[in-house]
Amino acid sequence: MISLQEVSKSYPSKDGLFAAVRSVSLTIAEGSIHGIIGPSGAGKSTLLRMMNVLEPPDQGSVIVNGQDLTRLPESGLRLARRSIGMVFQQFHLLHNRSVSGNVSVPLELAGIDKKLRKERVLECLRFVGLEEKVGQYPARLSGGQKQRVAIARALAHRPNVLLCDEPTSSLDPATTAEILEVLRHINETLGVTIVIVTHEMEVVREICDYVSVMEQGRLTDGFALEKRERPGRETARRTPSYREQLLGKAGMRDV
Numbered sequence: 025m026i027s028l029q030e031v032s033k034s035y036p037s038k039d040g041l042f043a044a045v046r047s048v049s050l051t052i053a054e055g056s057i058h059g060i061i062g063p064s065g066a067g068k069s070t071l072l073r074m075m076n077v078l079e080p081p082d083q084g085s086v087i088v089n090g091q092d093l094t095r096l097p098e099s100g101l102r103l104a105r106r107s108i109g110m111v112f113q114q115f116h117l118l119h120n121r122s123v124s125g126n127v128s129v130p131l132e133l134a135g136i137d138k139k140l141r142k143e144r145v146l147e148c149l150r151f152v153g154l155e156e157k158v159g160q161y162p163a164r165l166s167g168g169q170k171q172r173v174a175i176a177r178a179l180a181h182r183p184n185v186l187l188c189d190e191p192t193s194s195l196d197p198a199t200t201a202e203i204l205e206v207l208r209h210i211n212e213t214l215g216v217t218i219v220i221v222t223h224e225m226e227v228v229r230e231i232c233d234y235v236s237v238m239e240q241g242r243l244t245d246g247f248a249l250e251k252r253e254r255p256g257r258e259t260a261r262r263t264p265s266y267r268e269q270l271l272g273k274a275g276m277r278d279v
């Protein structure tokens with residue numbers, strides 16, 4: 025479904041080039057919820073943004089839905105991105121558009137006609153439980169409601185992949201739980217593959233089927249979490265590694 029093959033990305037820095045992502049290969053299973061966790065500056069967001077080529081890799085391939093996105097012309101990439109929704113920590117809503125206007129934006133950009141747009145916007149807002157807010161403006165919404173609007177907008181083109189960059193990091197624990205429930209519902213009901221970058225281990229424990237650990241631009245670990253009996257909700261006993269903090273010993277399965 026999503027396959028990164030030896031992708032690398034460097035940025036100019038005062039000491040020359042800084043390698044943010046170093047030859048990473050990763051396959052995300054279709055229909056899974058895959059977490060990417062690691063310390064600040066590890067390259068998690070850069071890796072996520074390469075999955076829809078928002079950040080073009082310097083090297084390597086990005087295969088999504090059977091297409092190498094790095095080889096597509098701009099027009100092909102625009103079309104391919106309709107199947108890949110994206111959600112950000114800071115929501116990125118337009119403040120001068122209503123809730124329905126925000127969800128409508130990607131459909132307007134794609135030239136979808138008004139009647140279909142209206143139906144699709146309502147469908148998406150209903151899906152995230154916000155249909156009663158259609159005419160509201162973002163300034164009047166709570167953080168959780170803003171994130172629901174952003175998720176509805178990301179669903180507008182009925183994507184089969186949703187990329188989430190720290191989607192709950194601006195939210196309190198109760199609202200975080202609500203948003204994770206929305207994401208789980210999207211995954212289970214629509215079969216959308218979800219990739220979540222987070223520094224919150226609770227998020228990974230709560231929702232992810234797989235997790236990749238990233239440090240200094242490389243993947244340093246990767247393992248599965250059992251879907252129904254995710255262990256590790258109790259405090260990890262002794263070691264500070266991500267794997268042990270997340271899993272304890274039971275339920276560990278290398279991928």
Ligand SMILES: Nc1ncnc2c1ncn2[C@@H]1O[C@H](COP(=O)(O)OP(=O)(O)OP(=O)(O)O)[C@@H](O)[C@H]1O
Pocket residue numbers: 035036044062063064065066067068069070071223
């Ligand atoms: N556009 C950019 N220009 C220059 N350097 C960048 C750019 N984007 C990211 N970096 C650098 O690349 C490294 C990886 O950044 P990235 O945001 O991918 O890490 P991260 O693991 O997501 O961190 P965080 O959890 O703090 O968001 C960091 O050192 C960052 O400063």
